[in-house]
Amino acid sequence: MAVTLQVEDLHVAVEGNEILKGVSLEVRGGELHALMGPNGSGKTTLAFALMGHPHYEITQGRVLFNGEDLLEMGPDERARAGLFLSFQYPAEVSGVTVANFIKQAMNAVRGPGNEISLLDFQKKMLEKLELLEMDESFAGRYLNEGFSGGEKKRNEILQLLMLEPKMAILDETDSGLDIDALKVVARGVNALRGPEFGALVITHYQRILHHLKPDVVHVMMNGRIVRSGGPELAEELEAKGYEWLRQEVGA
Amino acid sequence: MGKAVVDLGEYKYGFRDPEQYVYDTGKGLSRRVVEEISSIKGEPQWMRDFRLKALEIFEKKPMPTWGGDLSKLNFDEVRYFVRASERQGRSWDEVPEQIKRTFDRLGIPEAEQKFLAGVSAQYESEVVYHNIRKDLEAQGVIFCDMDTAVREYPDLVREYFGTVVPPGDNKFAALNSAVWSGGSFVYVPAGVKVEIPLQAYFRINAQNMGQFERTLIIAEPGSFVHYIEGCTAPIYSTDSLHAAVVEIIVKEGARVRYTTIQNWSTNVYNLVTKRAVAYRDATMEWVDGNLGSKLTMKYPSIYLMEPGAKGDVLSIAFAGHEGQHQDAGAKIYHMAPYTTSTIVNKSICKNGGMTTYRGIVHVAPDAHHCKSNVKCDALILDNRSKTDTIPDMEIMNNTVAMEHEASVSKVSEEQLFYLMSRGLSEQEATLMVVMGFMEPFAKELPMEYAVELNRLIELEMEGSVG
Numbered sequence: 001m002a003v004t005l006q007v008e009d010l011h012v013a014v015e016g017n018e019i020l021k022g023v024s025l026e027v028r029g030g031e032l033h034a035l036m037g038p039n040g041s042g043k044t045t046l047a048f049a050l051m052g053h054p055h056y057e058i059t060q061g062r063v064l065f066n067g068e069d070l071l072e073m074g075p076d077e078r079a080r081a082g083l084f085l086s087f088q089y090p091a092e093v094s095g096v097t098v099a100n101f102i103k104q105a106m107n108a109v110r111g112p113g114n115e116i117s118l119l120d121f122q123k124k125m126l127e128k129l130e131l132l133e134m135d136e137s138f139a140g141r142y143l144n145e146g147f148s149g150g151e152k153k154r155n156e157i158l159q160l161l162m163l164e165p166k167m168a169i170l171d172e173t174d175s176g177l178d179i180d181a182l183k184v185v186a187r188g189v190n191a192l193r194g195p196e197f198g199a200l201v202i203t204h205y206q207r208i209l210h211h212l213k214p215d216v217v218h219v220m221m222n223g224r225i226v227r228s229g230g231p232e233l234a235e236e237l238e239a240k241g242y243e244w245l246r247q248e249v250g251a
Numbered sequence: 252m253g254k255a256v257v258d259l260g261e262y263k264y265g266f267r268d269p270e271q272y273v274y275d276t277g278k279g280l281s282r283r284v285v286e287e288i289s290s291i292k293g294e295p296q297w298m299r300d301f302r303l304k305a306l307e308i309f310e311k312k313p314m315p316t317w318g319g320d321l322s323k324l325n326f327d328e329v330r331y332f333v334r335a336s337e338r339q340g341r342s343w344d345e346v347p348e349q350i351k352r353t354f355d356r357l358g359i360p361e362a363e364q365k366f367l368a369g370v371s372a373q374y375e376s377e378v379v380y381h382n383i384r385k386d387l388e389a390q391g392v393i394f395c396d397m398d399t400a401v402r403e404y405p406d407l408v409r410e411y412f413g414t415v416v417p418p419g420d421n422k423f424a425a426l427n428s429a430v431w432s433g434g435s436f437v438y439v440p441a442g443v444k445v446e447i448p449l450q451a452y453f454r455i456n457a458q459n460m461g462q463f464e465r466t467l468i469i470a471e472p473g474s475f476v477h478y479i480e481g482c483t484a485p486i487y488s489t490d491s492l493h494a495a496v497v498e499i500i501v502k503e504g505a506r507v508r509y510t511t512i513q514n515w516s517t518n519v520y521n522l523v524t525k526r527a528v529a530y531r532d533a534t535m536e537w538v539d540g541n542l543g544s545k546l547t548m549k550y551p552s553i554y555l556m557e558p559g560a561k562g563d564v565l566s567i568a569f570a571g572h573e574g575q576h577q578d579a580g581a582k583i584y585h586m587a588p589y590t591t592s593t594i595v596n597k598s599i600c601k602n603g604g605m606t607t608y609r610g611i612v613h614v615a616p617d618a619h620h621c622k623s624n625v626k627c628d629a630l631i632l633d634n635r636s637k638t639d640t641i642p643d644m645e646i647m648n649n650t651v652a653m654e655h656e657a658s659v660s661k662v663s664e665e666q667l668f669y670l671m672s673r674g675l676s677e678q679e680a681t682l683m684v685v686m687g688f689m690e691p692f693a694k695e696l697p698m699e700y701a702v703e704l705n706r707l708i709e710l711e712m713e714g715s716v717g
Binding site for chain 1: 675691
């Protein structure tokens, strides 16, 4: 089955409060969708719900990933099925090196009997570190411990490149990055693009979209997607602001 | 081998060999038993007297009422001496077949081939296999079991034996002094640096058999040695007692590191007295890992006797079962000015287990300009388990730089979600956080031991989720 993420009428509650109030979208292999919207509109909730965070309760709707019921799977099964989430605020794990973590994650995704050889792993790691303009020593640091905001984001993209998922959700990976870092991150994501890879890029601002060139742009407000369109929608938002759209759709 | 697949609920090294003993003093302790031990060993009169005096002290001293629960420990049910083979093997070929099989399963010869200077493996109460590399012998380094040392190096032994941990120190030190058997003797001459670690492997095999090894290490001025002790024990249905004494003398400018990983089966009372004295500019390092046992009470201690002496204690404790208690920590005595110490303790409890950090930092009145840093981190994996921190500071000098940090943490939901979102199962994710927590300890171990520790932790963590 070709790569597809189909979200249908998704309702999500956190501690009894409904945050998502019926979200539908479909991302296919080869496509890159941008999900924009003001703070608090529910973008991160969608990301966490799709990845299976236990605090996010699905109250209605369904999600199919490559035809399979995503909501039946635990977060680890979703990852093994080829879904990836780049975290806005990834957790720190003291004492676990970036390299060790990524290697174990890769082997978990590849499955027993299909583990990557140490040599192949090292080769790939060095290659991706170079692409992301990261020093080799990065691989030996403890996971997110003492990382700057920019380092955390690069680390997420490093994992993306190493794991090579079928579908990636990037949750505000651009926030807090300077323009050079933004270019590097965009380069990483673009390196993966192809017919077997889809992405949903959550962002507050348009600037990363200059580098990522989305096929579709969605705008979320108050737990719903209020408008979808081509790349020009992002430019219109940039020019006119969210307030313009809020009045138009009455959200 | 009965089972091809190890039952996850069972102690991994719980295999056991049929007992074939040459000597056995039976259960219980008396003057007769102590005399018998001494005469079987053909000891000189002074050691016999030492033992008998220690027995009197043991009988007079009350059971400690602090620390863990010792109420179920019955001294009459313990066997105080068993000798598994009559003579010592100097080469691997001479070691009895059955004992060899046990060691084979523990991987000892392999370890030796790789990097060890000598293997002194204690099976039952006595060392049966002992080998030391010729270059060490040429340097004048002595590494043998304690019984041999009493016979062959009586002057050295008599000068130091019982001087760091006298029999009157505590009830279990007294017991050990009365019935001790086996353990290692290490002597490093002045200026000699032993490049490769010396290793001893201890193992209890007989039901109701106490193990009372006695280790003495003397590091002459400017020398260095790293001694490694690892323990695994088969599982038994009734309680077992391990009461060891380790004494270390670190002379001027010398450095000794003593690394232990213990993984006693869950019925063992592990009550060990470990103490070192460090003189001018000397460094003593205890690296101490405690897994398994029913109750461990162990507080490696260092007396910093002269200016410039330095003491480090790095330890971990893992309590993974209901009723299991790791009461462990460190004691540092700053007896002289300009002495420094560091204590790092990490503990993990799960499944109803309990960990206690218990420590003392003592600074004597005239020990000015001392520095001490204490850090205790506890990780609790579920709500049934418990951890305590009992740090004691006895500071009698006001020019001391003293730091103390303690933390208690859990594996956070955000950590688990993050790791699981990359494909790790909940169990793998939890294990990863636990391993990370242990890393500051594991990285201090030689590679082989780090691998072994990881395996043991993995085993302890199995079935801990869901």
